[in-house]
Amino acid sequence: MKKAAQPYTYGLRGTPTTQALEQALDAMEGSAGTILVPSGLAAITVPLLAFLGAGDHLLCVDSVYGPTRRxxxxxxxxxxxxxSYFHPSDDIESHMRPNTRVVFLEAPGSNTFEMLDVAAAAQKAHAGGALVMMDNTWATPLYFRPLQHGVDLSIHAxxxxxxxxxxVMLGSVSATAQAYPRLREAQMALGVNAAPDDAYQTLRGLRTMPTRVERHGASALALAHWLEGHAMVARVLHPALPSFPGHDLYRRQFSGSTGLFGIVLGGMGDTEAAAFLDALELFGLGYxxxxFESLALQPDLSDRTVAHGPTDGTIIRLQIGLEDVEDLKDDLEKGFAAIARLR
Incomplete structure (x- = not known):
């Protein structure tokens, strides 16, 4: 033990089960090393703490996950x-500072699903001496592998x-060979790792993940196309739709889509959104x-600084689960009927 020659010496440093999940994620991400942490948010905070200190500058996309901004x-x-924050469509070069050490990306954007050119942003960040982190939870490494596009650390809930x-609550950070040692060092210094039971359940989940995610994505896209033709929907916020402003960037970078997207209820506000959500029976309300289950909510975009929400109505975010698509359509129609009754 004094020579630290044993593979497992202390639970915090890892177990056979956590190592098995780390290795599985490395294979999916194409990374040199992965750490596990107790939540998706911890997968964001640990690398930020690892690579930033007093006097450094963090440049973050404005459409980032709300708790990241918090x-x-x-x-x-x-x-x-x-x-500081930048709009997803901006060239980040103009936002870089001499002390910029990390550029934080998320694509598609949280709740509003804006696309950005990941490789271009990574190239500009590296030219300015910054490390690039990306929250890749939406696409998963099945449909997008950030490290292949120049990202240094891929973050996943x-x-x-x-x-x-x-x-299960669990998060991961998968890193390049250059970034991994410092990331792992910070994880150990902070004293966070995943419980073996949670790692086991996630390993079990990986066995069916491709099948499940394919179903999530297909059902979501079918509903997105249907909702585009609904009279109460001003826009559908789904990168895989040809009508979406960032669709070309999506097609160039991503090999598939998953189950999360948004709709804009045209000309409507909080009252209509509440009526819509309250009327849903199959969809749950949740973050x-x-x-496996479908969820809906009205996101709060009040913390945005430059990537503001739509002005033509209020957003409803939909997570499409594994239920039958026709059943989900019927449930959404209950929400639209509730809005109609307000008029």
Missing amino acids: FCQQMLQRTGVEV LTKYPAGHSD SWGG
């Missing part, structure tokens, strides 16, 4: 890290599609998508 504003800035049954 951590940046409440915790990172308190430690002396400068934080394993809580969602990999585990797949809404009964943590990626499980």
Whole structure:
């Protein structure tokens, strides 16, 4: 033990089960090393803490997951890290500073699904001396492998599609050979790792993940096409739709789509959104998508600084589960009928 020659010495440093999941994710991501942490949010905060310190600048896409922004504003800035945001369509070169150390990406954007050119952003970030991190939870490594596009650390909420049954909280960060040692060092210094039981359940989930995600994606796309023709829907926010503004970027970079997208209820506000959601019976109300069940909610976009939400109505975010598509259509029609009764 003094020579640290044994593969397993202390639970925090890893177990055969957690190592098996790390290796499986490395194979999926094409990464040199992966760490596991107790939640998707921890998979964001740990690498940010690992690579940022007082006096550094973090450049973050404005359509980022809300809790990511909260951590940046409440915790990172308190430690002396400068934080600024850019619109997904911006050329990040103009936003880079001499002290920019990390560029944080998410594509599609959280709740509004904006696309960005990942490889172009990574190239500009590296030219400015910054590391690139990306939240890849929406696409999963089945449909997009960030490291192949120049990203240094790929972040994933394993809580969602990999585990797949809404009964596990887990996150992962998969890194290049250059970034992994510092990432792993920070994980050990912070004292966070995953429980073997959670790792086992996620390994089990990986066995059916391709089949489940294919079904999620196909059902979501079928509903997205149907909703495009609905009189109460101003727009459908789904990157795989040809009508979506970022569709060309999606097709160039992604090999498939998953079950999460949004609709804009044309000319409507909070009252109509509440009536719509309250009328749903098959869809649950909830945040943590990626499980077997369909969910809906009205997202809060008030924290955006440049990538503001739509002005032509309110967004309803839909997570399409494994239920029958026709049953889901019938349930959504109940929501639209509830809006009609308000008029």
